[in-house]
Amino acid sequence: DVVDVSGVPAWFAEQLREEGIESLYPPQAEAVEAGVAEGESLVASVPTASGKTLIAQLAMLSAVDRGGKALYIVPLRALASEKREEFSAFESEGVSIGVATGNYEDSGEWLADKDVIVATSEKVDSLVRNGAPWVEDLDCVVADEVHLVDDPNRGPTLEVTLAKLRRINPNLQVVALSATVGNAETLAEWLDAELVDSTWRPIDLKKGVHYGQALHFGDGSQRELRVGSNEKPTEAIVRETLAEGGSTLVFVNSRRNAEGAAKRLANTTADGIDDDERRKLAELAEETRGVSDTETSEDLAACVEKGAAFHHAGCSSEHRSLVEDAFRARLIKVVSATPTLAAGVNTPSRRVVVRDWRRYSGDVGGMKPLSVLEVHQMMGRAGRPGRDPYGEALLLADGHDELDELLDRYVWADPEPVESKLAREPSMRTHLLATIASGFADSRAALLEFLGRTLYATQYREGGDGNDNLERIVDSTLEYLDRNGFVERGGGIEATNLGHTVSRLYLDPMSAAEIIDGLGDATGPTVLGLYHLVARTPDMYELYLRSGDREEYTMLAYEREAEFLGATPSEFEEERFEDWLSALKTARMLEDWASELDEEAIAERYGVGPGDIRGKVDTAEWLLGAAESLAGELGLDCVGAIREARKRVQHGVGGELIDLAGVRGVGRKRARRLYDAGIETRAELRNAEKPVVLAALRDREKTAENVLEAAGHRDPDMDGVTPDASVTPQSR
Ligand code: ADP
Known part of the structure; x- marks a missing residue:
């Protein structure tokens, strides 16, 4: 009994068989029954790890086989490369x-001749705004x-993007994959799609609560x-699991707790x-240390060793x-994680x-219970089929009361319905402008008509309210x-030139307004001033103020008063000032980074991880690029200063x-040494001269050669011979 689905090329069944997939799981069979391989739209609401990806592949490959083009929208950038690997x-x-x-501004023309494209919803939204021509071919x-x-934060983008894609091609096949939710039929109604709503799992899942000296399962059974x-x-659970030859995934609520656990x-x-494992783990720890020269790297390596x-x-x-990878290979026995790991990464x-x-x-302003949907997604990572x-x-x-509460709240409960968040102000600002700027609506009536295709409209149509x-x-x-x-x-509504620019730059209009206001009367802005300006826009997540920070940054605010842009x-x-100080903390972190402070020292000073620094740096770079475009558009003379701050x-x-x-391969530390x-x-x-470069780069031969080559050095092996400047690449 091999996978044989009409409309899907035969080689795919062959590939599946090689992976050990011989027959369809029941929800997959239902999806085929519903016509997913014949262009039918489908909502598949099935539990985590029950083979949703294969349903998507059947749809995409049959579309490609018919000469079409498919798009796979992922929620996180990190998942794009994972899916690419899978495909x-x-x-x-x-x-x-x-x-x-x-880049958001990139129109991705090179994608025009790809059969399958993988992208985040933000990227797709931006491609639509920038008029990527191939979007029409999907x-x-x-x-x-x-x-x-x-x-x-992210839901409205997905909602509006799907509405736009369906507007561009009314016959578009939409295959929506969902964890089990309370209202899958509403999603199907919104997308005019068939529905597969299943609770089937490839491996039994026993959900329970630990209390005292026993595990209390949802089916009423108990075990000591x-x-x-x-x-x-x-610790007891991990110890017991390990003794049985298994591994444990522990979900916690913060990064600090993940590291502590x-x-x-x-x-x-x-x-x-x-x-044998100890030896392999020692090697893995070495590799972990080699990734970066930071405390996180050291801490992780120390855990990995054990x-x-x-x-x-x-x-x-x-x-x-x-x-x-090491967890999947069963070398690492326990991983403590924040819920990012539950969202999509396949690590049973x-x-x-x-x-x-x-x-x-x-x-x-306090602790809040997780949703049933979230907890069930984490729980769904338990059990490796076939193993x-x-x-x-x-x-x-x-406590005994908590035992009862947890059984009620999560073990026996069904997941909540999902609810559109489109009506929130920040999403409306962003998406209405983009909808107008990219020509989907040119009047109030047309806007309302367009919004009628969203989940929001589907959910709230009945009541009238x-x-x-x-x-x-x-x-x-x-x-x-209009005011901004x-x-x-x-008679109708039109985007101004500025509005078009803001939409293309993928900025929240409120960020653009803040930047324009701040740059308005800026003469000779400093890097701190510019970093602070972009850090206080709604497009930047600011660093939190910790105890003691308020005083420290209030002082800094007085000391450097002259540098701040805008009011x-x-x-x-209270609240606005607090926000403004958080932005100042973020700005000073960026300034430290741009003053060559060590990554580790920054991590220490601001209580953040290397990934956080990278995230803020990337966002700042993007926002400063946008500020540069806006300043150019408005003919302001601070363009050069913004560019320098960005670089x-x-x-x-x-x-x-x-x-x-x-220069490729140089980076901040080597640049300073050179x-x-x-x-x-x-x-x-x-x-x-090569010996000079070699000495500056601490005698690393290979590095020196690569760097010289990247700089356009004529022949890295010509030790001590100064090449003729007239034939360097730049002068050609
Ligand atoms: P989901 O997206 O629903 O969380 P995945 O698509 O990642 O789940 O599938 C989980 C695992 O199940 C994958 O390792 C996949 O290879 C495997 N799988 C999917 N379909 C089948 C099948 N019909 N038979 C056997 N294994 C399957």
């Missing part, structure tokens, strides 16, 4: 794959993790689990590994894949422990966009090193 086997059969990443669109339409007197429950659990795993690891969004992507494990079921929430008899997912209770509400929000948003010069309202809120406007943050160097740091050795520019590097 790469198609290339030997002539199906070409492209990943759209990189026949099949897959939306992965579509339950994320419920997410206040002895917790030693100097042990925590998680891994450190402690490493003592448990250290007792359960054999000599068979444990942590995984969170503050880790670098190299660290994350090292951990994921014998047991899952959801240690923290509450998380700090800024909205409520374990069943998976076990556990919550931890520290929803429509009134929608109209009200549309009107106030239009008013805002992004749209013009006459400073008064200290008595400094991009490379993490002082102004005098920008030129050198731009500069100190008297080589101050790219041109000087090109003409430098």
Whole structure:
């Protein structure tokens, strides 16, 4: 019984068989029944790890086989490369794959001849705004993790993007993959799609709660689990699982907790590994240390040595894949993770422990319970089909009342319905402007008609209230966009030049307004002033103020008062001032980075991980690029200063090193060493004598050669011979 689906090329069945997939899982068979391989739109709401990807592949490959083009939308950039990897086997059969990443302004024309394109919803939205011509050629669109339409920050983009794609091609096949949610039929109604709503799993999942000296399962059964007197429950669970030859995934609610738990659990795993594993883990720890010269790297390596690891969004992507691979290979026995790992990364494990079921929430200013949907997604990572008899997912209770509460709240409960968040102000601002600028609507009526295709409209159509509400929000948003010069309202509605630019730059209009206001009367802005300006836009997540920070940054605000752009809120406007100070903290971190402070020193000073620094640096670089375009558009004379601030943050160097740091393979540390050795520019590097370069780069022969070659040095082997400057690449 092999996979044989009409419409899907035969080689695909062959590839599946090689992977050990011989027949369809029941939800996959239902999807085929519903016509997913014949161009039918489909919502598949099935549990984590039940084979959603294959459903998507059947749709995409049948579309390509009919001569069409498919798009796979992922929720996270990190998942784009993972999916690309998964689809790469198609290339030997002539199906070409492209990943759209990189700059938002890029229109991605090179993707026009790819059969399958992988991109995040933000990237697709931006490609539509920038008029990528191939968008019209799409026949099949897959939306992965579509339950994320419920997410206040990212959901609206996915919602609007799907509405736009369906407007461009009314016959578009939409395949929406979702975790089990409470209202899958509403999603199907929104997308005019068939529905597969299933709870089937390839391996049994036993959900339960640990309390006292026992595991209490949802089916009423119990099993003893002895917790030693100097042990925590998680440690006992990890110890027991390891003794049975299995591994454990522990979900916690913060990065700090992930690191703390891994450190402690490493003592448990250290007792359960054999000599051969110890040797392999030592090698892996070495590799981990080699990734970067930071405390996180050192901490992770120390855990890995003992068979444990942590995984969170503050880790670098190299660290994350090292951990994921070693966990899948069963070398690492326990991973403590924030929920990023539950979202899509395929890392099953014998047991899952959801240690923290509450998380700090800024909205409520305290701890808030996780949703059933989130907890079930984490739990769904338990059990490796074909390897374990069943998976076990556990919550931890520290009292009898909590035992009952957790059973009620998560073990026996069904996941919540998802709810559109489109009506929130920031999403409305951004998406209304983009909808107008890219020509989807040229009047209030047309806008409302367009919004009628969203999930929001589907969900609130019945009551009538929803429509009134929608109209009200549309009107106030239009008013805002008009007041700030992004749209013009006459008979209809049109985007101004500025509005077009803002939409193409992928900025929140409020960020653009803040930047324009700040740059307005700027004369000779400093880097701190510019970093602060972009750090206080809604497009930058600011660093939190910790205890003591308020005083420190208030002082700094007075000391450097002259450098800030735009209006400073008064200290008595508590909330606004607090925000402004958070932005100052963020700005000073960027300034430290652009002043060549060590990554480790920055991590220490601001209490952040290397991944956080990278994230802020990338966002600042993007926002400063946007500020540069806006200043250019408005004919302001601070364009040069913004460019310098951008290049400094991009490379993490002082102004005098920008030129050198731009040479491939040089980077901030090497640029400084070369500069100190008297080589101050790219041109000087090109003409430098190799021994000088070699000495500056601490005798690393290979590095020196690569760097010289990248700088356009004529012949790196011509020791001591100065090449003729007239034949360097720049002069040709
Ligand atoms: P989901 O996206 O639903 O979380 P995946 O698509 O990642 O789940 O599938 C989980 C695992 O199941 C993958 O390792 C995949 O290779 C495997 N799988 C999918 N379909 C089948 C099948 N029909 N038979 C056997 N294994 C399958």
